[in-house]
Amino acid sequence: MADEPSPDGPAGRPGTSDLRGFWRWIRAWLVAPDRGNARLLILGVVAMTIAQVVIQIRFNTWNRDFFDALDKRNAQAFQHQIIVFLVLAALSMTAAVYQLYLKQLLQLSWREWLTRRLTDAWLRDCRQYQLEACAAEADNPDQRIAEDVRLAADLSVDFVLGLLISASMLIAFVGILWSLSGPLDVALGGIALHIPGYMVWAAVLYALIGSGLTWWVGRPMVGIQVRRTTAEADFRFGLTRARESGESIALIRGEADERRGIDRSFGQVRGVWRELMRSQRNLMWLTSAYGTLAMIFPTVVAAPAYFAGAMSLGVLMQVGAAFGQVQASLNWFVDRFPNIAEWRSATSRLVAFQDALDDLEALAADPNQPTIAMEEIAEGEPERLELDQLEIAFSDGTTVIKGASAVIEPGERVLIKGESGSGKSTLFRAIGGLWPWGGGRIVTPPREAMAFLPQRPYLPLGTLSGTLCYPAPAEAFAAEAQRDALERVGLGHLADQLEEEQRWDRVLSLGEQQRLAIARLLLQAPRWIFLDEATAALDEENQDMMMTLLVESLPEAAIVSIGHRPGLEAFHTRTLTLEKREGGARFRRTAPRVVSEKTKRRRARFLASRAA
Incomplete structure (x- = not known):
């Protein structure tokens, strides 16, 4: 201070x-x-x-x-x-x-x-x-x-x-x-x-x-x-x-x-x-x-x-x-x-x-300290996420990512992949402003336009309504909108428990917690969404259902995902792959995978069930 x-x-x-x-x-x-x-x-x-x-x-x-x-x-x-x-x-x-x-x-x-x-x-x-x-x-x-x-x-x-x-x-x-x-x-x-x-x-x-x-x-x-x-x-x-x-x-x-x-x-x-x-x-x-x-x-x-x-x-x-x-x-x-x-x-x-x-x-x-420079887009300028010669290091000085540069435009859906230990989650933290160690520059959209979903969502103490709307107050969204969001992510059985106070992080399984986090996004409708293995607890079919729901419900939102599970490429317009190299991992751009027939059938069944 x-x-x-x-x-x-x-x-x-x-x-x-x-x-x-x-x-x-x-x-x-x-x-x-x-x-x-x-x-x-x-x-x-x-x-x-x-x-x-x-x-x-x-x-x-x-x-x-x-x-x-x-x-x-x-x-x-x-x-x-x-x-x-x-x-x-x-x-x-x-x-x-x-x-x-x-x-x-x-x-x-x-x-x-x-x-x-x-x-x-x-x-x-x-x-x-x-x-x-x-x-x-x-x-x-x-x-x-x-x-x-x-x-x-x-x-x-x-x-x-x-x-x-x-x-x-x-x-x-x-x-x-x-x-x-x-x-x-x-x-x-x-x-x-x-x-x-x-x-x-x-x-x-x-x-x-x-x-x-x-x-x-x-x-x-x-x-x-x-x-x-x-x-x-x-x-x-x-x-x-x-x-x-x-x-x-x-x-x-x-x-x-x-x-x-x-x-x-x-x-x-x-x-x-x-x-x-x-x-x-x-x-x-x-x-x-x-x-x-x-x-x-x-x-x-x-x-x-x-x-x-x-x-x-x-x-x-x-x-x-x-x-x-x-x-x-x-x-x-x-x-x-x-x-x-x-x-x-x-x-x-x-x-x-x-x-x-x-x-x-x-x-x-201290301007002389080698830290990551965080800049927020000025009011009136077009929004974007820009990584400019980004270097990410551990607090002991060990470099984990070196010279990463990329620009993500509004509405894009980008998947960031890489083998374990390549620095994917550390990059996620750096974009969120949690990780100062390193160098280079990150230009971000306005903070209020961004939402971050880690693998294990945070569920605060209190009512289910307060947990669902967090960090906004529960009264920021109508009860009907909250119930609808729960229904859409497959948690309709909880719709009548909005005012109940429980340890929801213990009552709900990790998969249900991840569905609840998706329901938060549907309520808050951010323009930029960052996912770090946010569907890892779901099976492949349910992962596809949640990603389809996210893409269909928030078509204008940019989505930046970190993950390695099969099928995720189908929901993104391009992929950035972190490759481990001496001195730190670097980006290798790859073309998006063609959507498989199996994935198309699962998406069709999900959309048909929503229409019914």
Whole structure:
């Protein structure tokens, strides 16, 4: 996306470049026109945070007054402090509830914006196909958009809010702790030291030691989290693929092999989880000891002043509470390290995903890159399909078609043949704008005048009517026209099921799916039709019937077919044959085959049945 931030670092590896890339996303969100009420939500969260800090400061002074009342056995003061506590507790709960609610709204807003931006970049200009074809470092885009975006958005807001709270608490309570702790006079090696606000320095030293040890012990967790997320995504993909291919697996009795593959995938999940568990175990030893010592550390440090009579029990409790707030603020890194590792993993995968999308866009936009130039016929000019010195390569640079040139005029019917591996289907993708790798030029008719039928048609989720009219909305065609189209392709038994919602890609056989795709063409009547083995699941007689129906119903449409089955030549005015040669396949023009008597008889029977 041209208007999107582009991460700078190497894909798939967490680093400062990942953090910069993600920070640029945040800045883009805050200034984007479609950010919604993000700024108001941020102000609301900040306001609730400030309220929480103010309440905690008041709780700190309450802590002193409450324990002083106990120490002096002052029942009246004790009862008053109970009332103060209830009021403060009510205010604190209200601020906490609304802070959580506004924070969740902010997380949802950020996730929605980021999901929309990544989805728009992915499902644009054939990027979703190109990404699968060339970008192995950006695998499982569904996992990245669904899961990694959620983690990155939720944890980002949590971290920023946590840092805001910690910084506010630190600023507020450092002053309180400094004024309460007083100076400390010590002698080291005959040198007298006067340390003002020594409790503050004790808290800072304690937090620095804990943070340093946490980073040292827990730093492997970031890389482990990246591998864990990838292994989980691969495992989920294997399960989904086995579910989607259940029929094929069952027919060839491939369950044992599928189990072995899934076991291997889960073995990778298990292995990386064991690494993560060992890392978490080591970190838990440290954080557990650190947290346990923090329970008595401030009291032990302040005890000499209390025993010397320099502070009351209430002040000792106040000092302990203030020390706890300062230490908790400084310990933000220690407490959040496992979540930071998870966040870095999600961020790294998202930045790698965006990197791959940006690389594809840069490939298309850079005039110096050797890519196929796609041009659309200008309005008012005669339509045509022109291949001009077309070179098609794989993403690794291997040339599959070299120097292909041809011009197809409106109304022509051209069959493209060639042995397996000669690049027929890749040519089909290049004409459709899916395949940028290569060189030369393709001039196409207007995109809205073109329709492409691959061997396995895409049947979206929803009603049969929506599936039949796709990509147009179901209401674009009258129900009677839809039923008529189904009747004409031999799917009349489905005419009464237009409003039923089913998984039609599972209900219909592949042959029925191909008939349904022909029915789409009859409804939409495109001027240019491109078929890639679009009748391969039909027997020869039914293939002839569908091709005859297409030619008779759309006589003005140009048809470009890719196929190798006998009888297809009869429905085309000329043939282009791709011949494999060193350096890439090339076109060899052949004359169209004469229509056989057998084909003529089948066509006559089909036309007679339509007339009846």
